[in-house]
Amino acid sequence: MFRGRIRMHTCRIILFTSLVWFLLDVAVLFYYSDSPTPSRGNNVGDGNPGPVPHNSLGILGVQAAGAHPAKRDILDDSNNAVNNFDSAASHSNQKDQEVIEVDERGFSLKYAKNQLKKWSLAPVVPEQAGQPGEMGKPVHLPADQESLMREKFRLNQFNLLASDSISLNRSLPDVRLEGCRDKSYPGLLPTTSIVIVFHNEAWSTLLRTVWSIITRSPRELLAEIILVDDASERDYLGKELEDHVANFPVPVHVLRTHKRSGLIRARLIGAKQVKGQVITFLDAHCECTEGWLEPLLARVAENRKIVVCPIIDVISDESFEYVTASDMTWGGFNWKLNFRWYRVPQREMDRRNGDRTQPLRTPTMAGGLFSIDKDYFEEIGTYDEGMDIWGGENLEMSFRVWQCGGELEIIPCSHVGHVFRDKSPYSFPGGVAKIVNKNAARVAEVWMDRWKDFFYEMNPGARSVEVGDVSSRRSLRKKLQCKSFRWYLENVYPESQMPLDYFFLGEIRNAETQTCLDTMGRKGGENVGISYCHGLGGNQVFAYTKRQQIMSDDNCLDATGTDGIVKLIRCHGMGGNQAWLYEAQDGLIRHVNSGRCLSKPESRDVTLPVLRRCDGSSGQQWIMKSRFKWQATIDDNSL
Structure with a gap:
């Protein structure tokens, strides 16, 4: 009789254990099935949940709305438990049939399923009515706090x-x-x-x-x-x-x-x-x-x-x-x-x-x-570790x-x-300009091929800055089989103000006055100026492009009125009032739409070049000299 009770107890244990393992198997199979049922709330559902609607808080959201963040741990424990179980099940389940797409270098473009997590929406942070800055509203301080502020x-x-x-x-x-x-x-x-x-x-x-x-x-x-x-x-x-x-x-x-x-x-x-x-x-x-x-x-x-x-x-x-x-x-x-x-x-x-x-x-x-x-x-x-402090790393990574x-x-x-602040509260060892120029020069030297000349012409001070060794970054570019900067301008950023092809980059000097066109640091919509030729680039750098633009950075020379005033207007690439024809033989710069020529300033304002009827005089002759010429057929990927 005693032995019979033991046998009965043993059978119950075996049956109970079998039932537990059976239920566990069903749960795992259900989790990895292709059920299309979307996961909601706490996301306790199938292993391939459908999309989580972004306008629904679900169970967790309803429970947690208005709760202090520190008190949400209790709500999250259930989710963490589910995720831990999912992770364990993922590792125990063989992924032999999972195919991960890779690129030409063998880098996987997708995540394996066991690298992903189920998730639920975060609850909306409730408004604390009457408190400063709630719902993103501005804070207005009393007048007597102005000095302290x-x-x-x-x-x-x-x-x-x-x-x-x-x-x-x-x-x-x-x-x-x-x-x-x-x-x-x-x-x-x-x-x-x-x-x-x-x-x-x-x-x-x-x-x-x-x-x-x-x-x-x-x-x-x-x-x-x-x-x-x-x-x-x-x-x-x-x-x-x-x-x-x-x-x-x-x-x-x-x-x-x-x-x-x-x-x-x-x-x-x-x-x-x-x-x-x-x-x-x-x-x-x-x-x-x-x-x-x-x-x-x-x-x-x-x-x-x-x-x-x-x-x-x-x-x-x-x-x-x-x-x-x-x-x-x-x-x-x-x-x-x-x-x-x-x-x-x-x-x-x-x-x-x-x-x-x-x-x-x-x-x-x-x-x-x-x-x-x-x-x-x-x-x-990662990042270019040869760069200092801050600045230029965003463009370097973008190009890369x-x-x-x-x-x-x-x-x-x-x-x-x-x-967003108007200026940085921090000091930079060596000064801001030196660091920014160094970082930007490293970007130009590694990624911009011949278009680096635009940067150096606009920032002549960068030529004297020690950029450090860039050989490892150039080797990285070669290893990754990266495309040329021309490809980038053609395919990613055709709207860039860096022209693909141009005849000239440098100063534009008047033959008679020996003064140079100068933006004077003015913004779009203002008049282009003329001043003594300082040879330092910057405001006196212009490009004459194959699209007949005379441009300085974002702006092009533009003439619309009958008064002969030439303005700096945002380049639109449509020709028209921004189309100019330069012939090196006679030195004339002709405005295509009006047929008139760019002339030296008149006595009423010696800082403004003007458009006048073409007469071939020395005051209408301009000298464009440049050591930066190339044709589109030349390989621009110069490493």
């Missing part, structure tokens, strides 16, 4: 008093296009590590950046936040900061450089420590908006060689008002290699079929805020990505605000 303004070159009065987790309006709010994204996405470099940053702006990331990002997709302190000197950014972030609901790590390294090298320190699949670089005075992260990660998941940027909105340095930026601008650059925003051309709108919510291919990026696959970041050479087989995009459905 100006005093503190100098510390960071923004209104610190206003920033300190605003909640670290303030509410913001949903600034996305209507079509973005209804977009759905894959239920499985890669994780990201956020890397933020700071130097003597204000407490409120730094912590507001961190909290906006935490509260407006799907928790499952945030691997960590890495704060890289670039030798800050303020006490509150030491142990106090470390203690403060130690208990945040997302892992926040503080790394330190101990000596001033600059943005570029400090970012590399952070990038070497990331655990996420994607690196997202942000500045230390940003605010992320609702739904900012998912569109970025979804696009990288489509193709790991796409580098993506959010639309960068403006946070006022005076009032901290949140101002939405246009989705109709993209990144470009001028002859000085300064980054500039320009209007998106019609051809790019046509490529997107007029859908402004679709990713926008941009020639360059601002560089402060972007996401890039961790392995691809390494594959294409495009010329070496990647793509660079602005994602209109992702918005991040940034405090």
